[in-house]
Amino acid sequence: MADSLSPEELAKHKKSYTAVGIALLVFTCITLALGIWPPLDLGVPGATWEDVVIGLTVAGVKASLVALIFMHLNHEKSLIYKFLLFTFFFFLGLMFLTLFALWDPIREAIDSYYTRG
Amino acid sequence: MSADAHDDHDHHDPPFWRKYIFSTDHKVIGLQYGFMALAFLAFGFFLMMVMRWSIAFPDRPVPMLADLPWFQAWLDDEGKVTGELYNMFGAMHGTIMVFLGVVPLAFGAFGNYVTPLQIGAPDMAFPRLNMASFWSFFIGGVLMFVSFFLPSGAAKVGWTNYSPLATTTDLHFGDLFWTGQTQWLVGMVFLITSSLLGAVNFITTIINLRCRGMTWMRMPFFVWAMLVTGFLLLLAFPPLEVAAIMQLMDRLVGTSFFVPTGLNVNGTPFIAAGGGSPLLYQHLFWFLGHPEVYVLILPAIAIVAEIIPCNTRKPLWGYRTMVYAVMVLGFLSFIVWAHHMYMTGMGPAVSTFFQTTTVLISVPSVILITSLLISMWGGSIRFNVPMLFATAFIPMFGFGGLTGLPLAFNLPDLHLHDTYYVIGHFHYVVAPGTIFGLFAGIYHWFPKHTGRMMSSKLGHWHFWPSLLFMNGIFLPMFFQGMAGFHRRAFDGGKAYEQIASQIFMEDGVFARAFQSLVGRTDEVLIAMGRVTAEGAADHAIYLIDLNIVTSFSAWALAIFQAPFIINLFWSAYFGKKVKDDNPWDATTMEWATPTPPPHGNFTEEPVAYRDPYEYSVPDADEDFTPQFEPDPSEEAAPASPEPVESEIDSESTT
Amino acid sequence: MEIPYEVTARRDTGLYNAKIGIWLFLASEVMLFGGLFSAYVFLRVGVIDGVDTPWPLGLDVHKQFVWIGFVNTIVLIASSVFVVFAWVSLKERNYQRFQIWMVAVVLCAAAFMVNKFIEYKNKLTEHHGIKLVDNSVMEGKIVHDTEKIKFAADSLNVPLQGGLPAFLGDFEGDFPAFKAVYVGKEEEGKEPVKIEKSGSSAGDFADWFYEARRQVAEDLAEERKKLRDAKKEGKTYQMKPVPTKGTVTPAAGEGGESEPFVLRPDNRKMVNYSRSEDGPDKLNYIDAVTVDGKVLADKIEYELHEINLQQVPITKQDSAKLWEIFESQGHGYVKDEFMEHQAERIQELRTKFKDKPIPAKVMQSAFVNLIEAHLHEPKTGEKKGGGDVHGEKAKVNPAADDGHDKKDDHGDGHHGHYTVLIDRGDVKFFGNHGPRYGNYYAIYFTMTALHGLHVVGGALVLAYFLIFGKKLYLKNPEHLANRVEVGGLFWHFVDLVWIFLFPIMYLL
């Protein structure tokens, strides 16, 4: 962040912070409704994959708002983007390569071949 | 750093404890790390010597230890090593060597001492964090050490601490917190915290504290390696911390993160909710584990990369290529981890993926090692002691790396996994590899701190026997491993002798090679009474004798570390004085400081005028032109006062 | 000596040191929580139907916590907004406003933790689940502290190796008066060593224990030395047996009479116990301590809130262990009503899914909701509103107001709950809704506790800026602003993690 922010810039910042705060509250209510309000509980009652996708998307939107506006990632130095990019990449690896072990397509094919008889 | 600020601080000396114990000076912290790591290396070595006795002579009492009353609980009635003791020493040997020996020596000691000097910084970016990081390491180390003296003894299930064995071991102790198995986890949490703080500090220092003129591509290769190592620690350690926390929960609170449904322990059902996954532990462990092996090797490669140009009086060959290679290596090392898990039944698609990335990662490794080799081509080499170690490093690391390739493919690995072959593979990389690199570093930078050279004669007495015995230890392991010797048999395979793999001798090509090598045939053995005619098929019996070769080599190796220890202390006081601040006629920034470097390092503002390895520049007066030597042709300030933005954008990654 | 770029940004990187430092640290935090999230997903998708405990999110016992999670989300988001405003105030060089915002942040953190505490306490003390041997599960609450057995111990046999025995913490009431004896190995012509001690504290016991343990070790070492020496000379030697156990018995207290110890062994430390017709009952500890005495009480008294047959194959639900227990205690009708409702519910699902097959998971989760809604009704069985699954909330603590007198009227409904007595032999696993209870609870507690630690840590740092910031502000306001920015970054990260924790722990 620049050391010197003009009063106008600061005022602008404040406005956007308030707006984001309100947006976050609204999204939180949406998340809650998705979870407990029957009309919004998609598919069958309980957690189904539709709920998971929508719930996580809303959470993702909220998280990006926090990261972009509150944490100033919408205008940061290139260096920081660079190492966050790597972190994110490895994070994905950690999330999905581990799961890969549970959903091995080749093994599934073999299994289903034998179970089909 | 302004001159008067400097004076201000030099006038009143800080008290002893502030200067040497709770110091924030990166050099003092580096030395603290160094001494503690050397002590742990020695301790880890001692554990291994006991294990080697049990392997070589499983039916004889351990000498000396058998008569210590307090040690008796760990021996059997006749004073022989029990399987339990062997497991405990084995697990702690690995843990201590990796987390308390090599990493602190390579990253903590050399990284701390040398990095700020090489980039011309007055200290680390966060000196107090640096101190916190050392003390966190210290606590972790003490906990690990203390765990040996608990009623349960130290951890026993291997340095990888696999669950569910790690979860269920020693659960019968009333005080679960003070069991070795639990303390291993607590200790690891401290060690990990230490590494994380250290990594943050290193990276920040390298990014922000480079002196004037020290652009990215003027950084010595050592600094690059430290940067990459820092990232490896920073991003790979947290998942292990997670695993340690989850295992702690399993042990202390009774959760079942890694406890599968229906687990039986010693025939009785284990009381837990179940539903956990042992595979998850392995994922989290190896997500760290593989980057960790690069944490072990990169500093050593980097030290060697400093020493080779200096002693060949030639620039490092392919500096830029090496920089890119090390970055690619760092990147790839995060996506190869499951090559340690081929045997878990993950499935062929996963194995294929990881096998591919593993083979890919050997490309940058080979680039690094080849560049080092080519650097020596056509140089007028000074074979002083650091250079001897650095030269030996190259083939030794080569052995380790090349023997990794068969492991990378999942089919051969099914045979080789958990055999002595794997032990041989990684020890070639870390023992005659990394440890030699670290020795080279000690011999190389010793004069910077003490103002005295280490004795070359003692150095030779250290180097040649070490080289010989290192190979005496690890070379036989490949043969044993291919014959199917399991890596964790506490009797060295005696009990296993009869059922040892026959594939090896009957139709293996290595087998025949080995058979002709030792020249012993079945008939000879039968004549010697070693086997009966029926038993002659069990050819692994040849290889059991290698246990003794290995063990004697190990003990001999221990003896020949004495010259080093003597050298280290004797030379500090009585060694030959250095001729000036730059005894090796080297080119990097650390040699611009006074000897030893004071608090704040440089007496005048350091400026980097050129690339790091300007040796034998044509037309220069001398065969070296240091980075810090002002350039007469450029009267004004150096090329770039501060590295410029565009340069960073184009060249920095990670 | 001064470190450059502590306050001002370096020109080429555009960053001051602490900013790089905090982002690096956050990167590692991403991997830390990333590891936990990945563990969450791994464990959850790895659940094997019908074998492992399913994720409990469909249950109503669980849904009551949604509101706590919701409030906490709001609180954290608000605090995140306050932190940026505190930073802006510093940028405007308005110290007073900075203080106000910062106080608000710290208060939010406190509110968050209080809320968390309430939730933890509720889970740990108000909910217990019991899984019977055939995997049928009951949810409810253990009453009268009956989760541990009560055992009157006449004598304990203590092995004198390893650490202090586990039973030391299991006495009911104060540490009792005891007498401990160890008799050493027998040797010709010598009285065996005898180590005796009476006392009434853990310290006294430890004194005896260590002394006797030393004696055992020495005797063993001596025998072994003899064996080795003999071997060296080529002779054989028969080792004399060294007793390795001591005995602990109750001693006469002040009253003069000695009374048995009353032990309440921790379930994880007790291996098993057995009754015996002729002779003392036995209790075995995990550390090989064996106890003779008498079982005083071992039935679990349980207030039933709901039944969960998710882990019982549909074909076996008819003969679940559960029904046997109800039957024997006069609640046979529960089964009939359960079966009736189940049939209705399956019919409902059939119409909903038309010709498509009903996924097993949907089917199973449906069972639980149904059963629970049913059992919340009074025992008489009058239905109100046709069993609306979603409309009805479980009561947080329905039996708290009449905690006494349960003994006399167990078997009768209280606010629609039944109290039953359960034999330990029928139980496979039981516990409160703490981390042990299943992987959902384990990961829930681990993640939220770790997150809670971050909240506390972050709040402490911010509070430090609030309290001690003035001096720095006067010296160099920009430095304080930088620090608050960096502290704020951490705080936002903590908020960001919670944004994901809320849906995955409470809703999905």
Ligand code: HEM
């Ligand atoms: C250059 C290419 C390398 C390849 C292809 C490679 C491959 C492998 C593979 C596949 C394994 C697993 C073997 C098994 O458990 O069955 C392994 C084990 C191991 N490697 Fe490497 N490796 C390489 C370099 C290194 C380096 C540079 C180091 C250390 C500095 C190292 C240290 C280790 C260690 C410590 C283990 C054993 C871990 C254990 O199971 O305890 N490797 N390697």
Ligand SMILES: [Cu+2]
């Ligand atoms: Cu690896």
